[in-house]
Amino acid sequence: MKKETRWTIGVDLGGTKIDIALVDESGRVLIRRRLATRASEGPAAVEAKIIDTVRELQQTADSRPLGLGIGVAGQIDPVSGVVRYAPNLNWRDVPLQTGLSEALELPVIITNDVRAATWGEWFHGAGQGCDDLLCLFVGTGIGGGVVSGGQMLTGCSNTAGELGHITVDLHGPYCHCGNRGCLEALAGGWAIARNAREAVKADPAGGTLLLQKADGNPEGVTAKIVTQAAREGDHLALHLMDEAALALIAGAVGLVNAFNPCRLILGGGVIEGMPELVDRIGKGVHQRALAAAGAPLQILPSQLGNDAGVIGAAILAMRVLTGKDPE
């Protein structure tokens, strides 16, 4: 790395893994590490692990970073930078921004993990050059980020973009959030797995392939197994993915009509497990959205995949610390 290269550190803190990378201002990953989160060890242990790894990576560089950006799977207080609530980490009110900043003696910018991924796709992925885009990440849960008129929407209390919790079936199944019929409760990985387990238990013969992939244990059927079986032509798995696709189309149509993005970018584990969903959703949305909203719309897969979060967090820090963005 040349001495004059400007760079930041990106961190993507999720419930199961932590990605940490040095990223230059063109969005290129210079070096990276992946750690297991082990959230059960508590916030202090997770924070210490991030600090140790950042220090280790910094030693590979011959210049100082401008700062660190971190995306956390949880709600972030926009003023204090405190992680208010992170269900997958089982954290409440953790002052992560202050902790990291004091230990590392660096400015730290903190945001939600999905919003960080949207920053990544916007500046260095499928959203480059676009002022109106919507990212929908379909993983175990469903989340997203919205850029409108060249601004990342944050909302009144910094939670804008909870796109998994739009209601698409008001009589539908209950969601982890307590409401019913959320997009996530029909098409998130946990919902696909739940539906598959119920179907396999109700009809073990129809679920032969799914059961086989789960070593005979219905409770071992995951969304990943369902997408694999669907790609192999399994009838039940295809049906389950059809149901999820219909919900994703219904949700995406509503979002396109409400936000009128130029690009809808689809990512996350479920989409990566079954990339043909992008075309399927694209056709469905173009059929069903209002003509004026559908006309300019492109529907694209995520370009950065798993790197979107870590690159996005680093780039957000770069932009804030060089005065290009207020967040």
Added chain:
Amino acid sequence: MKKETRWTIGVDLGGTKIDIALVDESGRVLIRRRLATRASEGPAAVEAKIIDTVRELQQTADSRPLGLGIGVAGQIDPVSGVVRYAPNLNWRDVPLQTGLSEALELPVIITNDVRAATWGEWFHGAGQGCDDLLCLFVGTGIGGGVVSGGQMLTGCSNTAGELGHITVDLHGPYCHCGNRGCLEALAGGWAIARNAREAVKADPAGGTLLLQKADGNPEGVTAKIVTQAAREGDHLALHLMDEAALALIAGAVGLVNAFNPCRLILGGGVIEGMPELVDRIGKGVHQRALAAAGAPLQILPSQLGNDAGVIGAAILAMRVLTGKDPE
């Protein structure tokens, strides 16, 4: 009106009526006229009627207006100002902005009627002082406007805010837009009327009061009749309004989770016909929205009512022509 008062002309062009007013920069209506649209006479006749009335109103003033703002019930091309498609007027590609501007020798700012109403509520109604708000107007159709981070969202092709066409029941009834299960297809005035007519035909005894208010003709039952009967305690009407309220709650929850507004402002004929809906929707949304999105949220009725569109169009013109807004 004092000579130094700055003022603009506001026009709200709908399918049945046209409101025209002189509005000062504090949002006060100085003088107004209401005309029947008579869209069947064609765009030239409607345009001529607006021009004549504006000239007449201008004669009451002793100074020149800064310009004219007009909100049209249709899609507006953001560059050319052409009315691309206005279903309730049966217009396609009408160069209204140019026509009015040339005839009146005034700068003309054109926007969608619901967005104009959102400008009105934002600057002079229930949205004053708020940077993140969502207006949901429940009339014959359902439309809205979204302000996020202090910006009115316009979207990629100027159609952001089509909040009536979010899917809330993916197996639900067909909508005028061709999709199914749209919020409007469950809770818009036309849907309430359709459901009421079907119910009355299926069970004339249960529909006695509705039929009576419609002079015995099931096809004469309107949403206005349903809200009146519901307020009188009629069982069937209350049931119909319950169904509409559940759909409005489901839709509003999704919008609150996606946009995270500080205020949700409810207006339009259906809400005005049954003002208790505001509290009902408010309670439902606070029960069902994500805690972090619901916590800062206020749910309020429109303050300007029918005047929101005409005041909003005038104020938008004032802001654009004095350099306060780019639109």
